[in-house]
Amino acid sequence: MRLWRWILLLVLLAALAAFGWHWVAADPGYVLLRLRGWRVETSVVAALLILLLAWGVLTLAWRVLRWPFGAFSRRHRQLSQRRMGDGLIALAEGRHGDAERDLGRASRLDSLRAPALLASAEAAARRGEHSRAMETLDQASQSAPQAARVLRARMLRREGKPEEALALLAADADKGTLTPGGWRELALAGLASGDVRRAYVALDPLQKSGALGSRGYCKLEAKVLTATLNAAADGATLNALWSKLPKAQRRVPAVIDAYARRAAGFGLILPAMDELESALRREWSSQLIATYGALGGEDLAARLRRAEGWLDAHPNDASLLLTLGRMCLRMDQWNRARQFLERSLALAPSALAWESLGDTFAGQDDGVLAQLCYRNALAFGRGEATRPLPGRSSGKNMDTRPIAIEDRDQHGLPRLRE
Numbered sequence: 001m002r003l004w005r006w007i008l009l010l011v012l013l014a015a016l017a018a019f020g021w022h023w024v025a026a027d028p029g030y031v032l033l034r035l036r037g038w039r040v041e042t043s044v045v046a047a048l049l050i051l052l053l054a055w056g057v058l059t060l061a062w063r064v065l066r067w068p069f070g071a072f073s074r075r076h077r078q079l080s081q082r083r084m085g086d087g088l089i090a091l092a093e094g095r096h097g098d099a100e101r102d103l104g105r106a107s108r109l110d111s112l113r114a115p116a117l118l119a120s121a122e123a124a125a126r127r128g129e130h131s132r133a134m135e136t137l138d139q140a141s142q143s144a145p146q147a148a149r150v151l152r153a154r155m156l157r158r159e160g161k162p163e164e165a166l167a168l169l170a171a172d173a174d175k176g177t178l179t180p181g182g183w184r185e186l187a188l189a190g191l192a193s194g195d196v197r198r199a200y201v202a203l204d205p206l207q208k209s210g211a212l213g214s215r216g217y218c219k220l221e222a223k224v225l226t227a228t229l230n231a232a233a234d235g236a237t238l239n240a241l242w243s244k245l246p247k248a249q250r251r252v253p254a255v256i257d258a259y260a261r262r263a264a265g266f267g268l269i270l271p272a273m274d275e276l277e278s279a280l281r282r283e284w285s286s287q288l289i290a291t292y293g294a295l296g297g298e299d300l301a302a303r304l305r306r307a308e309g310w311l312d313a314h315p316n317d318a319s320l321l322l323t324l325g326r327m328c329l330r331m332d333q334w335n336r337a338r339q340f341l342e343r344s345l346a347l348a349p350s351a352l353a354w355e356s357l358g359d360t361f362a363g364q365d366d367g368v369l370a371q372l373c374y375r376n377a378l379a380f381g382r383g384e385a386t387r388p389l390p391g392r393s394s395g396k397n398m399d400t401r402p403i404a405i406e407d408r409d410q411h412g413l414p415r416l417r418e
Contacts, residue, residue, distance in 0.1 A: 080109035084116055091123050099123040107139075114143035118151055125155050146172075146179055153185045162192035173201065180211035187224055196231045199224045218252070225249055226258040235266035253285045260288075264295045273303070280310070286319035293323030300331060318348035326356050334364045351381040 029044030042050070087102030100123040107116035117140035124133035133155060141148035149172070153165040166189040172178045173186055183202040190199030203221055206212060212220065225245070232238035242250065242259055249255060256279045260272035276292045279285065293307065304327045307320065314320050325340035341357040344350075358373030369389065376386040 077109060077111075080106045080112055084112050087116070087123075088119060091119060091126075094126075096123040096127045100127070114140055114147070118144065118147055121148075121151060121155075125158070130155070130159060146177075146182070150179060150182045150185055153182070153189065157185065157189050157192060162189040165189040166193055166195060166198060170198070173198070176205070178205070180206060180209040183209070184212065184220070187220060191223060191227055194231075196224070196228045200228050221249065222252050222254040225252065225255045229255065229258045229262050232262060235263065235268050238262055238266060239268075239271070251279065251282070253279065253283075253287050257287055257291050260291055260295065269295060277306070284314060284317075286317060289317070289323050290319045293327050300327060303327065304331065316347060318344045318350075318353075321347065322350070322353050322356065325353070325360075329356055329359055329363070332363065334360050349380060349386065351377045354380055354386070 031040075031042050031044055031047045033040040083102045084106040087099045087106060090096070090099035090102060100120050103116045103120035103123060107113045107120065109116075117136055121133045121136035121140060124130075124136060134152065137148045137152050137155075140151075149168060153168045156162070156165040156168065165185060169178060169182055169186045169189070172182060178186065183206045187199045187202035187206065190196060190202070203224055206220070207217060210217075229238060229241060232241055238259070245255075256275055260276050263269075263272040263275075272295060273292070276288055276295075279288055280292070289307070289310070292303070304324070307324055307327065310320060311324065321340045321344035325337045325344060328334075328337035328340060337360045338357065341353055341360060345353045345357065354373050354377035358370045358377065361367075361370035361373060372387060372389065379386050
């Protein structure tokens with residue numbers, strides 16, 4: 001189909017050319033030029049051709065005359081581009097002094113001035129030359145004001161001055177003109193300075209921009225929402241914040257954990273438990289099960305039975321075993337607590353598990369093993385080797401074999417899961 005269009009276009013052009021030639025041939029026109037006794041007579045067509053030829057000759061002559069200067073400009077541009085590349089490589093390799101030198105020379109080319117100065121300021125900041133980095137950013141702000149402002153805010157935040165970074169970005173944030181990098185810096189500066197309102201405002205434009213990617217945005221979102229909930233002054237404010245959050249944000253495990261802990265701190269045990277249990281029914285989370293067992297309340301026996309029901313589906317979850325052990329410990333069920341804690345340690349050792357096991361032995365008046373567990377908790381926290389427990393009276397050590405359960409997919413076929 002495209003070939004036929006080209007053929008049709010060529011036919012039309014040929015027809016127009018033939019018509020134009022006959023129209024000009026019927027009356028080619030007349031041009032007379034007199035100058036100081038000179039007399040030139042020609043047709044209009046010839047005059048136009050002469051003018052086009054003269055324009056071509058003048059253009060060629062001008063380019064020939066400019067060639068030496070153009071060669072110098074091309075060399076300067078090529079040299080600046082090479083220095084820009086060398087400077088960026090040096091910056092990535094940690095050779096910040098070389099990077100600052102090469103990037104400063106590359107900034108002499110107008111087209112590279114802004115990016116070279118921005119990268120040079122970053123190199124100076126990494127060397128600890130804070131004042132020179134700020135001076136370089138002052139120069140860069142003349143060509144790229146928004147980028148220079150964002151980089152300045154980042155440097156201020158890294159220097160431990162998040163309030164100044166927040167004040168620098170606040171005006172553009174109020175007008176909604178921040179770049180994605182600016183919104184990110186606003187969120188991080190808000191978190192660092194305790195201004196969670198500013199940090200929360202930055203989430204929506206960051207999500208719409210997609211600049212951080214799904215994983216990076218989810219990580220920042222969890223931090224901001226956790227800080228927002230932790231900043232609630234009372235239970236009513238906390239519940240109001242929680243109810244205003246979108247459904248997707250109320251399903252983030254870290255956010256649910258923050259709400260449950262904060263609600264429990266205000267004495268709202270039942271709402272905290274409801275959110276945790278709903279979240280665990282939707283999707284299993286070791287973080288949430290640890291919080292579930294750590295919260296207070298008078299219904300500890302009922303929660304213990306509910307948690308034991310989850311053990312059938314998650315027999316190898318060390319956090320669940322640790323939670324069960326600590327709940328049994330709080331109910332003075334020493335033998336059951338020891339069984340759960342020993343298996344948790346066999347699957348995933350932790351300082352808290354060793355400490356809880358020490359509390360179990362202390363509750364059974366076994367001071368020797370309790371002290372050994374406490375020493376192991378301290379050693380594990382310091383990254384040192386722990387000492388195994390001596391054989392019990394039954395002569396058995398901790399069971400380190402994982403439990404395998406049968407699970408079936410949507411087609412009813414069995415699959416093995418650890």
